Amino acid sequence: MSRIVIDEQRCKGCLLCVEACPKSIVVASTRFNAKGYKVAELPETDMDKCTGCASCAQMCPDVAITVWRTAKSKAKENE
Amino acid sequence: MQEQLVFKRPDVLADVPTHYCPGCQHGVVHRIVAECLEEFGVVEKTIAVSAIGCSVFLYNYILVDTVEAPHGRAPAVATGVKRARKDAFVFAYQGDGDLASIGLAEIMHAANRGERISVIFVNNTVYGMTGGQMAPTTMIGQKTTTCPGGRCLEREGGPMHMAEIIATLGGVAYCARTAVNTMKNMAQTKRAIRRAFATQINDEGFGFVEILATCPTNWKLSSVASNERIGKEMIPEFPLGVFKDAAKEDES
Amino acid sequence: MSAKRIFIKGNEAIAQGALDAGCRCYFGYPITPQNDIPEMLSSAMPAAGGEFVQAESEVASANMLLGAAACGVRAMTTSSSPGVSLMQEAISYMAGSELPGVIVNMNRGGPGLGDIGSSQGDYYQSVKGGGHGDYRTLVLAPASCQECYDLTFEAFDLAFKYRNPVLLLGDAIVGQMKEPVTPRPALPLDPEAGADWKLTGRGERAPRILKSLFLDDGALAGQNLHLQQKYRSMQAEVRYEAFETADAELIVVAFGSIGRIAKSTVRSLRAQGFKVGLFRPITLFPFPEAELRALAGQGKRFLTIEHNLGQMVDDVRLAVRGLTDSDFFGFLPGNMPTPEDFDAPIRAAVKGA
Numbered sequence: 001m002s003r004i005v006i007d008e009q010r011c012k013g014c015l016l017c018v019e020a021c022p023k024s025i026v027v028a029s030t031r032f033n034a035k036g037y038k039v040a041e042l043p044e045t046d047m048d049k050c051t052g053c054a055s056c057a058q059m060c061p062d063v064a065i066t067v068w069r070t071a072k073s074k075a076k077e078n079e
Numbered sequence: 080m081q082e083q084l085v086f087k088r089p090d091v092l093a094d095v096p097t098h099y100c101p102g103c104q105h106g107v108v109h110r111i112v113a114e115c116l117e118e119f120g121v122v123e124k125t126i127a128v129s130a131i132g133c134s135v136f137l138y139n140y141i142l143v144d145t146v147e148a149p150h151g152r153a154p155a156v157a158t159g160v161k162r163a164r165k166d167a168f169v170f171a172y173q174g175d176g177d178l179a180s181i182g183l184a185e186i187m188h189a190a191n192r193g194e195r196i197s198v199i200f201v202n203n204t205v206y207g208m209t210g211g212q213m214a215p216t217t218m219i220g221q222k223t224t225t226c227p228g229g230r231c232l233e234r235e236g237g238p239m240h241m242a243e244i245i246a247t248l249g250g251v252a253y254c255a256r257t258a259v260n261t262m263k264n265m266a267q268t269k270r271a272i273r274r275a276f277a278t279q280i281n282d283e284g285f286g287f288v289e290i291l292a293t294c295p296t297n298w299k300l301s302s303v304a305s306n307e308r309i310g311k312e313m314i315p316e317f318p319l320g321v322f323k324d325a326a327k328e329d330e331s
Numbered sequence: 332m333s334a335k336r337i338f339i340k341g342n343e344a345i346a347q348g349a350l351d352a353g354c355r356c357y358f359g360y361p362i363t364p365q366n367d368i369p370e371m372l373s374s375a376m377p378a379a380g381g382e383f384v385q386a387e388s389e390v391a392s393a394n395m396l397l398g399a400a401a402c403g404v405r406a407m408t409t410s411s412s413p414g415v416s417l418m419q420e421a422i423s424y425m426a427g428s429e430l431p432g433v434i435v436n437m438n439r440g441g442p443g444l445g446d447i448g449s450s451q452g453d454y455y456q457s458v459k460g461g462g463h464g465d466y467r468t469l470v471l472a473p474a475s476c477q478e479c480y481d482l483t484f485e486a487f488d489l490a491f492k493y494r495n496p497v498l499l500l501g502d503a504i505v506g507q508m509k510e511p512v513t514p515r516p517a518l519p520l521d522p523e524a525g526a527d528w529k530l531t532g533r534g535e536r537a538p539r540i541l542k543s544l545f546l547d548d549g550a551l552a553g554q555n556l557h558l559q560q561k562y563r564s565m566q567a568e569v570r571y572e573a574f575e576t577a578d579a580e581l582i583v584v585a586f587g588s589i590g591r592i593a594k595s596t597v598r599s600l601r602a603q604g605f606k607v608g609l610f611r612p613i614t615l616f617p618f619p620e621a622e623l624r625a626l627a628g629q630g631k632r633f634l635t636i637e638h639n640l641g642q643m644v645d646d647v648r649l650a651v652r653g654l655t656d657s658d659f660f661g662f663l664p665g666n667m668p669t670p671e672d673f674d675a676p677i678r679a680a681v682k683g684a
Binding site: 009010012013014015016018019020035037052054055057058059060061062063065066067068069070071 | 080081082083084085086087088092096097099100101102103104105106107110262265295301302303306
């Protein structure tokens with residue numbers, strides 16, 4: 001399973017990551033961070049859909065997203 | 080089935096919040112510049128020149144030796160730096176008001192002399208830090224605080240196309256315009272910055288990359304709508320592409 | 332010391348002094364009457380292993396100076412009045428960022444395009460800080476070709492000692508005249524200069540930032556306080572020439588070429604029995620205030636002569652305030668002075684007692 005971690009204290013809620021996600025699993029949350037920005041999130045329930053493409057992270061102006069990729073899906077496909 | 084870290088903050092990019100507004104793409108450009116510095120292994124010998132405007136605080140984010148230049152003068156300051164320390168890797172980071180208006184003479188002549196420096200030019204069609212006044216790259220019809228009715232071709236002239244202008248100068252080894260609005264364009268931006276840096280490292284000449292970017296605050300648009308404007312309005316006016324590449328010319 | 336004397340113009344003496352002091356970056360833009368300097372350095376600087384750039388403007392040349400200075404290299408730019416006006420931006424930034432560099436102004440007539448003849452009309456601009464903000468530059472005023480050489484040579488030491496721009500305020504007269512000059516042994520380059528602040532690429536250490544922007548609460552106030560303390564410490568560099576001042580009743584105060592011409596007048600009046608002397612400030616900032624005040628305390632009177640409409644006279648009056656005053660004779664820029672031109676004004680001032 002690939003996954004991302006969003007540093008919520010860095011997030012400014014611009015939501016460019018939401019637009020960038022090809023799986024549409026990064027979304028606006030209902031939480032505010034200490035600076036008052038409504039942060040983006042990838043709900044745990046959808047994390048298994050993440051491909052680790054890093055589109056969200058590259059698009060993020062605040063470099064607030066870290067991405068790990070697991071070659072799982074590809075390995076499965078090959079089986 | 081090993082988990083692999085595929086995207087993280089470059090080490091040379093300070094792990095601090097930036098002062099940039101939400102959705103401002105200076106952060107993206109900073110990150111790509113930082114990645115390129117690391118990939119070329121030049122972090123330790125880099126001297127950056129920061130310019131006036133929002134990006135003056137470059138030195139708070141990219142952790143390299145930096146000197147602050149007066150408004151528009153970054154290419155002249157970078158010339159002095161490079162002439163004094165030929166072994167250093169020198170880049171200047173400028174916005175559109177800085178580079179295309181008050182600093183027009185400095186950028187043109189540094190390029191024409193073929194100074195072995197790299198210039199990152201972030202074009203967001205507006206003076207950002209001073210509050211959204213008309214810039215030399217402001218588009219026809221675009222409303223700013225000093226052209227509230229929209230920029231008028233008859234009255235203020237049209238937006239200046241810096242990449243095309245710079246490409247005409249003899250000392251330029253590489254000149255391109257890119258954007259950071261899509262993954263594809265972002266990849267091109269990284270290739271362009273790498274190539275511009277390489278021209279300096281290989282002693283080929285002057286390297287220039289114009290990057291179209293957002294200013295949601297002064298455009299009075301959401302971050303997402305700002306990003307869309309790049310594709311819809313800016314790229315048709317400022318076409319993306321490589322306008323000069325001395326290496327390719329040599330091949331052909 | 333068997334240094335051979337060389338017969339050169341004041342402008343060339345400045346170029347030679349810079350080379351011998353280890354200046355290895357020169358940036359300039361053509362303007363009369365100082366073109367001998369870039370012309371000479373366009374070949375001499377590369378021959379010495381240095382960099383010569385003819386900039387696109389004086390704005391650019393001064394900013395190139397800023398860049399080279401940030402790297403701890405001995406660097407210089409030269410110009411004349413209208414060009415130096417364009418350099419004020421970079422000079423203010425250099426002062427604010429504490430960068431050492433040498434700026435030469437071979438003063439010509441003004442205001443505006445003025446003429447290409449000699450003048451001292453840039454005293455205010457040089458001494459009071461021609462750019463924005465509370466800053467000072469050390470200002471050295473040569474009166475001979477030898478002083479052009481020596482003061483340029485020493486300007487680099489001062490610039491690095493104080494991490495501050497140093498101005499050499501010459502004029503068209505001293506720049507264009509030719510005299511024998513004894514050069515000094517060339518200084519070896521000092522790779523350690525500015526080791527604790529210059530930009531080299533961060534290497535293994537923390538990154539360095541050279542800047543003049545201080546936005547945090549109290550930061551700019553702190554920086555200004557620090558700069559003011561530095562400017563006060565520059566008092567240690569005061570230099571002047573005192574000629575026949577000991578028993579003089581009237582002291583002529585004049586600087587640069589005018590100081591030298593006035594010295595001839597004073598000498599001739601002395602021969603005629605007038606008790607006059609000459610006080611020639613060599614550093615215009617720091618101004619030799621205490622020395623003038625001491626002379627005022629002895630009951631002497633003052634006549635300030637300048638090749639302008641009255642600028643340094645303000646500083647003379649400030650120096651002697653509460654004790655006495657200074658008369659003033661301004662020789663008009665646009666005309667070329669001779670010792671005879673100062674004869675009548677000095678006699679009148681003596682009589683005025």
